[in-house]
Amino acid sequence: QILAISYFNTGHEDQAVENFTKRLALTPNDTETAFFLGKAYFRQKNFELAAKNFKLALGGKPLETPEYKLEAQNKLAIALYNLAGDLPTKEPKNPKNADMIAAFEKTVLLAKADRSDDAKAILVQSLNILGNIYKLQENHTKAIECFKQSIDRNPDDYDANYALGLEYYYAKDYDKMVDAYERATKVSPNEVDAHFNLGVAYINQNRYDDAAD
Numbered sequence: 001q002i003l004a005i006s007y008f009n010t011g012h013e014d015q016a017v018e019n020f021t022k023r024l025a026l027t028p029n030d031t032e033t034a035f036f037l038g039k040a041y042f043r044q045k046n047f048e049l050a051a052k053n054f055k056l057a058l059g060g061k062p063l064e065t066p067e068y069k070l071e072a073q074n075k076l077a078i079a080l081y082n083l084a085g086d087l088p089t090k091e092p093k094n095p096k097n098a099d100m101i102a103a104f105e106k107t108v109l110l111a112k113a114d115r116s117d118d119a120k121a122i123l124v125q126s127l128n129i130l131g132n133i134y135k136l137q138e139n140h141t142k143a144i145e146c147f148k149q150s151i152d153r154n155p156d157d158y159d160a161n162y163a164l165g166l167e168y169y170y171a172k173d174y175d176k177m178v179d180a181y182e183r184a185t186k187v188s189p190n191e192v193d194a195h196f197n198l199g200v201a202y203i204n205q206n207r208y209d210d211a212a213d
């Protein structure tokens with residue numbers, strides 16, 4: 001185990017995988033070994049085996065620290081996202097899609113319970129990914145909720161504000177659309193698309209002078 005971790009920490013993923021695999025064969029219930037093996041596969045972009053081992057790590061005895069559990073859950077979600085290929089689709093009943101969404105939702109719950117800066121970053125990222133998944137599924141209610149929660153924690157996120165504004169457009173809530181795009185244009189004043197969409201929102205409010213500006 002020590003040798004495997006040494007290989008992992010020095011960037012020798014092939015040797016790390018080999019040694020963690022040997023260790024796991026001897027102690028198949030060792031969740032910490034499964035966790036590090038998953039991380040090694042994740043670095044290699046072998047998302048299928050990474051996901052398999054993160055599931056093992058999360059399904060057995062509790063990992064050594066809450067940080068390990070959050071990292072395993074987060075990396076599992078991202079691995080499943082990468083495995084989804086052309087997903088997310090507009091068919092939420094797709095098993096791969098449901099598995100991926102459930103993994104991100106669990107990540108969000110774990111990150112909310114952790115007050116660290118790393119957890120906050122994971123939380124914001126996961127909420128934005130979930131928001132985009134729901135957006136592509138045309139589930140605008142859930143997309144709005146995800147982007148709102150993300151912006152509550154990181155108000156200066158241009159992409160989240162832009163995406164939220166678009167969701168409010170689909171919901172025909174032009175007052176909130178204006179709020180979102182006004183924030184987006186303040187964060188990134190040179191982004192033409194945000195200014196254009198703000199103008200569209202003003203027009204839908206019959207604020208033609210503001211739209212012209």
